[in-house]
Amino acid sequence: MELLYTQGTRLAETLQQTLGGHEKALLWLTWIGDPRASFFIYFPLSFFLSRKVGISVLWIAALTEWLNLTFKWLLFGERPFWWIHESGVYSEQQMPKLKQFYSSCETGPGSPSGHAMITGAAWWVMMTKLSAFIYNHTRSSLAKNVPVMLYIVLLLGIGISRIFILAHFPHQVLAGIVTGVVLGFLLSRYEPENFKLIHYVTTSVGLLLSAVCLYWGLYFIGVNVSWTIQLAKKWCARPEWIRLDTAPFSSLSRDTGALLGLGLALSSPMYASTQGWRMTGKLKTVCIVLSVLIIEIMDRIPLSGHSSLLFYLLFYLKNAFVPVLVIAVIPWLVHSMFVTQQSQKQQ
Numbered sequence: 001m002e003l004l005y006t007q008g009t010r011l012a013e014t015l016q017q018t019l020g021g022h023e024k025a026l027l028w029l030t031w032i033g034d035p036r037a038s039f040f041i042y043f044p045l046s047f048f049l050s051r052k053v054g055i056s057v058l059w060i061a062a063l064t065e066w067l068n069l070t071f072k073w074l075l076f077g078e079r080p081f082w083w084i085h086e087s088g089v090y091s092e093q094q095m096p097k098l099k100q101f102y103s104s105c106e107t108g109p110g111s112p113s114g115h116a117m118i119t120g121a122a123w124w125v126m127m128t129k130l131s132a133f134i135y136n137h138t139r140s141s142l143a144k145n146v147p148v149m150l151y152i153v154l155l156l157g158i159g160i161s162r163i164f165i166l167a168h169f170p171h172q173v174l175a176g177i178v179t180g181v182v183l184g185f186l187l188s189r190y191e192p193e194n195f196k197l198i199h200y201v202t203t204s205v206g207l208l209l210s211a212v213c214l215y216w217g218l219y220f221i222g223v224n225v226s227w228t229i230q231l232a233k234k235w236c237a238r239p240e241w242i243r244l245d246t247a248p249f250s251s252l253s254r255d256t257g258a259l260l261g262l263g264l265a266l267s268s269p270m271y272a273s274t275q276g277w278r279m280t281g282k283l284k285t286v287c288i289v290l291s292v293l294i295i296e297i298m299d300r301i302p303l304s305g306h307s308s309l310l311f312y313l314l315f316y317l318k319n320a321f322v323p324v325l326v327i328a329v330i331p332w333l334v335h336s337m338f339v340t341q342q343s344q345k346q347q
Contacts, residue, residue, distance in 0.1 A: 005083055006089060008170045009084055012164065016099060026165070030158065032119075035061065038057065038065075038118055040296070040322065044295065045288055045292070048287045050129060054326075056191070064121040064183050068118060068251070075111045075112070077110035077112070077169075079168065080169060081167070085234075100236065105232055105243075106167055107232040107243075108228055110168050110172050111169075112179055113172050113175070115176070116180055118180065119155070120177050121183040121187065124180070125184060127147045192262070197263045197264070204259040257320035261321060261323035264323070264324055270332035273332060294330075295325070303315060303318070
């Protein structure tokens with residue numbers, strides 16, 4: 001492994017030297033590949049363009065991030081920004097000249113890359129549906145492959161950005177991309193829209209309990225699953241870059257909360273009341289803008305950091321509310337405000 005880490009560090013150094021002038025673009029690629037974006041941006045965007053695709057995006061993102069978390073706990077992957085200091089490979093004089101960024105200092109283990117894995121899986125269903133849509137309307141094989149090429153280029157760009165900012169080694173990015181593509185292919189075959197509420201509840205609770213049991217099981221056999229947190233705090237260039245929302249249990253709270261919220265949303269009377277309603281393009285745009293705006297405002301509200309348990313509980317509830325907002329509340333409000341008023345005017 002030391003050879004992989006050393007060669008990966010050398011590549012990161014080369015990337016920072018050659019691509020330093022494109023820092024903003026690379027940080028943007030890291031931002032669009034953030035697992036958070038799959039829940040807060042790609043889910044509402046795809047839902048209002050295609051209900052089935054949107055539900056699948058959220059379902060796949062949640063399951064993939066949960067798997068990514070368990071893989072990270074079991075694989076003990078280092079991250080470059082602390083490994084170069086802790087490995088003992090480099091003396092003070094030989095230390096690589098590498099720069100950290102706001103997104104570098106994640107506190108969980110590094111393998112496989114969550115950005116590559118979760119985004120690759122969530123984008124898979126979006127890419128395949130868009131490709132099929134284009135082919136159905138153009139009958140052009142060339143046009144059909146445009147989303148595929150875009151998918152590949154953006155995933156590679158996200159991977160390069162993660163190496164550039166010292167969040168991952170190259171083999172961790174490659175593992176994330178391959179795993180994400182495979183999971184996207186496998187999970188996209190299921191249609192979670194038809195699942196009952198009890199299925200979502202049991203899945204949410206089951207994933208939460210199984211991850212907690214894995215954590216404590218490893219702890220009791222002498223494995224410190226939180227070994228990365230202290231390393232991240234020790235070697236992060238700025239203390240404020242260490243954020244609780246990048247911790248492994250934050251990922252778990254997001255996944256299980258989103259699954260519960262998805263079940264509640266699909267079972268709600270508000271969602272049922274808007275079934276059969278075909279939204280115009282303008283109303284879809286209104287719904288997308290409202291959803292993303294409200295979610296962004298919610299995400300900027302600071303959660304209590306005095307107690308980790310309270311933070312994770314609030315984080316869970318916030319992420320459970322997002323699907324309810326997107327699937328049930330926003331469409332119901334838009335339907336009530338625009339469609340009902342139009343019907344009354346016509347009468």
